[in-house]
Amino acid sequence: MDTSNAENADPAGASQGATSVSGAGPGGRPPAFDGLAAAVLDDRGTVVGWTGTAQELTGFCADEVHGRPVRELVADLPLDPRRATQWPATGRVRLRHRCGTTIEVTFRTTRVNGSADFLVLAAPTPHVADHQHGAALLRALSAQSGITIALHDTDLTTVQTNAVPDTPDPRPVQPGARLGDVLCAEDAQSIEAVLRQVLETGIPVLGRNQHVSWRHHPVPRHALSLSAFRLEDARGRPAGVAALYMDDTDQLRARRHLDLSREVAERVGESRDIVRTAQDLADVLVPAFGDLAAVDLARAVFDGDEPGERLGGGDLHLRNAALAPATAAWPPGIQRGNLVPPLSDHPLLRRFQRGETVVYGRDDYIALIGSPQPAEQLLPHDTHAVMVAPLHARGLTLGAIVVWRTVPSDPFTADETDLMRQIASRGALAIDNARRYTREHRAAMALQQRLLPPATTDTPAAETAGVYLPTGRGAGTRGDWYDAIPLPSLRLALVAGDVIGHGIPASATMGRLRAAIQTLADLEPEPDELLTRIADLVQRLAAEAPPGDHDVMGASCLYAVYDPVTRRCAMASAGHPPPVLVRPDGSAEAVELLPGPPLAVCGMPYETTTIELEPGSVLALYTDGLVHRGAHDVGDGLGRLTDALATSCRPDRALDETGRALLADLVDEAPRDDATLLLARTRAVPGEDTAHWQIPADPAAVSDARAWATRQLTAWGLDALVITTELIVSELVTNAIRYGRPPAELRLIRHHVLVCEVTDSSSAQPRLRRARTTDEGGRGLFLVAQLAERWGCRHGQNRKTIWSEQPIACAH
Template sequence: MTDTDHTPLAEQASPRAIPDAAMAITDTKQAVMGRHLELAREVAEQVGRSLDVVRTAQDLADVLVPAFGDLAAVDLARSVFDGNEPPKRLGGGDLHLRNAALAPTTAVWPAGIKHGNAVPPLSDHPLLRSSQHGRTVVYGRDDIVALLGGPQVAEYLLPKDVHAVMVAPLYARGLTLGTIVVWRTGRSDPFAEDEADLMKQIASRGALAIDNARRYTREHRAAVALQQSLLPPATTDTPAAETAGVYLPAGGGADISGDWYDAIALPSLRLALVAGDVVGHGMAASATMGRLRAAIQTLADLELEPDELLTRISDLVQRLAAEAPADNHDIVGATCLYAVYDPITRRCAMASAGHPPPILLRPDGTTEAIEISPGPPLSLSGMPYETTTIDLEPGSILALYTDGLIDRGADDIDDGLPQLTHALAASRRPDNPDRPLDETGRALLADLVDEARRDDATLLLARTRAIPAEDTAHREIPSDPAAVCEAREWAMRQLTTWGLDDLLFTTELIISELVTNAIRYGRPPVELRLIRHNVLICEVTDSSSTQPRLRRARTTDEGGRGLFLVARLGARWGCRHSQNRKTIWSEQIIECPH
């Protein structure tokens, strides 16, 4: 009988038991590695799809729960939300962090943790310093209580049954944007060492996505600020009309481009109205828009006819295209509508460079799209522009806009203009015919433009006015030097009737010089017109196209001081040309206008 083997069972295992155990451990590690790889893949696929900072932070938190922890939060520096760089700070205290995301959002979070809340001041804990130096740190419950400043604060801020917290800094391009915080509660396993390495990789990828969103936010804010700074005031109030402009960027503010509007006060109480649309999007389109707007304002001051102004602007756009890089020549272009309204004649002259026609809302409530002959867009040449002139009643509303307001897509683009025309008619309330234009403009855009629009939308509304007939006076001047004296006497009587006795002397000198020059150097017929508003305007028109020139006469010269005197006696003066005619005008300030 053999002795009984008293060797322990573990020591009696067959030689095959050792490899089997090793294989089991290897399988476990492979399973863990597989889960880690799957989580890393999820982060790569799910995080960074949006260029919104908060949305990116939420995507990051959602990926981590429940795959990595029971609860997760992403806290970001307050400046990151606005696209700015975070401050560099070490140690405890107020870290200027604010919660950007919580996961799961349906969890019962402690009272002190809410989306958007500021992270409370923290104690200067060694583990906090480690995290601020870029390390992924795991806190036990006692460490958390010490970091938060005591049990009472911890109870207010800690999720229920938490036993471990992992904190990873969001570090990208030399900036610490915030932190990822992952909690494990209840019976969840503690964090393992390899999980800290995985979290470091996840935080690195998440930080890069958040920083991309931050940089986009910064650039977008700069582009919007540029666009807004290049646009005129939203409302204007002139003798010719009151105006209100509304601009909405594409995609609910996600994109900007080169749409613009303008209301430019011109001499003789006239008003220029502009709507334009530059090809493309982004900063380049906004910069081009700014250049075109400045050029149109300059040319408007020269008082060119609408067709001639668009011709010169088209030449400018072609030069800009020639200056652009070779691969961008075809994307430099614009459409534009330019109109000039005269409140004395109550006529509006307009020309279009490939731009949609304006819409007229009459005082009686009827509307129509103005029939206008559009010329080519400003990027093209070879075709002339044509001026269309219409009569406008006082109280009429003229609407200029860009195609983002009427373009609904390929299926119903032809319906956009009738819809805008109908909406403009419906905006006129019989009980409130003088409804503020800015309120009307906002209501129209709210009704016609959705958040998913593909293009900017711009609308300019102008409610016209008229100068009363009793505030203007007109006289034809014979082509005879002796008529200068008669013109002076007529003008003096008119100023006395208007109660402008304090302007008699200066006006007499101005009229003498302007009428004398028109008779001597111009061609008949010669006309004199006086206009009274907040300024006194003296206009002399003749049929010559000769441009007057201001010069400084020498001491021994017997003449050449006429326009110099006009310039010194009045607030400003100028000259405008129309077909076969020119008008020289002078303005004087009326101290106490009627």
């Protein structure tokens, strides 16, 4: 079989007849066959056929090798060259080049049908290895989920791809297809423009963001990362484009979910108003999560009360609190403030009542309502999917979040259900905080307690004695009061106040204010913040009172907090006279502070003043009935009080006796106003009963803190408290390092209780919760609550302190 003439034809001429073949390279041969040499041998191993590519490979033309034994061209013939039939089917040999060098090639032999001749195909071994590695790489990439590979020829026709459209009946894209056959026209044109640019310039495209939809299934759209490279033949001529599409939909969705979670954390919960909090929650969900959103709350929640438990269908006692967007064309049955209609006892409703987030379609919603006609009044137009998440907090179902998606939005996914569960949890906490805030304020206005506290108290911070003298004008008692409120960490709050008006209304207002101050004092705000909150309460009381009682809704108040460890007293005044300080040496003076407006006046801030008190000092708080005497000036009355205190407050005299004597001397027989005096003789915790340790911002500091606390308790003789204190210190210091901000400090105080305090520079509020079995954390504060007699958290300016108390008596 002599093929030398045909095979020796000019390759360029052959290419002219092959240009119409799809996928052919610029040389007329498919790019995969570039550099593939071919020769025909007879059964004696003589060359009878020689191609142009063989000439390019060896440098010998057909005339030079025709009729010569092939052994003359092979440098290392593997077998007996006398018989071509003994050649292996494939292998490697070194061919001689016309210039005197050798070329390592990989060959394959096959018998020509109907002839004794053999066809030998050969290519340089590096080229074969490249083809093998490239094919292996292509197979590996094609097998990866989330990666689509498409090889296009020079006219962008698909030569090979692993693409499978996301359609109800997915079938692989066939070779010969174009992008417009499988993608929406606009998306296909956009991608083809990119591929054409790569083909023309040779500059690759890396990680280009692209959104596409399948032509026969336009929803949902897919987010892709497109990378494209020009393919070239062995001579470096453009042969096509390789495009890699990495599905970025999940990553993009994850980023959006993260952004949504962050926005929920930032926006929801800023307001203490229940309806405002619900509206913030609805607003943040649209359009980031759905097209429409509503928040329905139990009717009891609007009043700050706890909702009752309910299972099964019927009236769920829910009322709409928020809609988003408010400008949407809501159906008549969904309007702000509307009651949620009764629902049938459907399995979806049962799942919701068990705390699950449920997703359902239009037909399910009709089944919940009971008939199609009401559903049209309660279902937004074009709705195709609804998600309902319970607002569940502290074992209470406060309401529900409802999100609608309308055509052509994507349906809800499983990970979006999980995200909604997290959003609902955070939203429920914010709404519950607003509900509890509402309840506390309502409760503060309704509290009816005893008008005055016990006359004397004895605490680690101070011993106190209070004296009250009612007016003698026959107008009935007025709203003067005093109070001594023990606080955590051995501190003591001292209060004196004076309500405007007289009689039972004034006494009732005083009782309300005193109860409210006791409630707020337990939350441990700064004095100025407490007075601000009480002022808000007085304003609301005034607004609610009958017109004839508006005059008894104003009040003045002085609030002070003394710390026997630091020996500092912080105080603020709401239009109240300043306290008088009697030092241990007998000198006395009024404390200079800047009084704010009375509690009935709004718009002006209060200011906290801090002073240091020596042990044995007496701080006198009083009402203006003690310094108003006839027509005398108030300044004169304060001077007389200061002089009397300097004379009467002797260390050997009981405080209650001193108080009674002062009132008898300073008040007229028939005073025009109530007179109240509270005396507090301060104490101090000895320096040897406190210990401080700076907490490094290093997780390894936890073990050092435990060791330091153990040494300190041993030095104090409190070995019985070592184990529990180590655990408490470990949890509180861990939280300060992990969730707080430096600087941080650990403080131990020894008295009748062992106080453990950890202070850091974060204002984040700690939360006690019960961790699940599979949780790796979340048990810290729960453990502290079990080990300590009591614990809590107080906030200062740019800091917070978490404290715990353990009774020392039980340790002996």
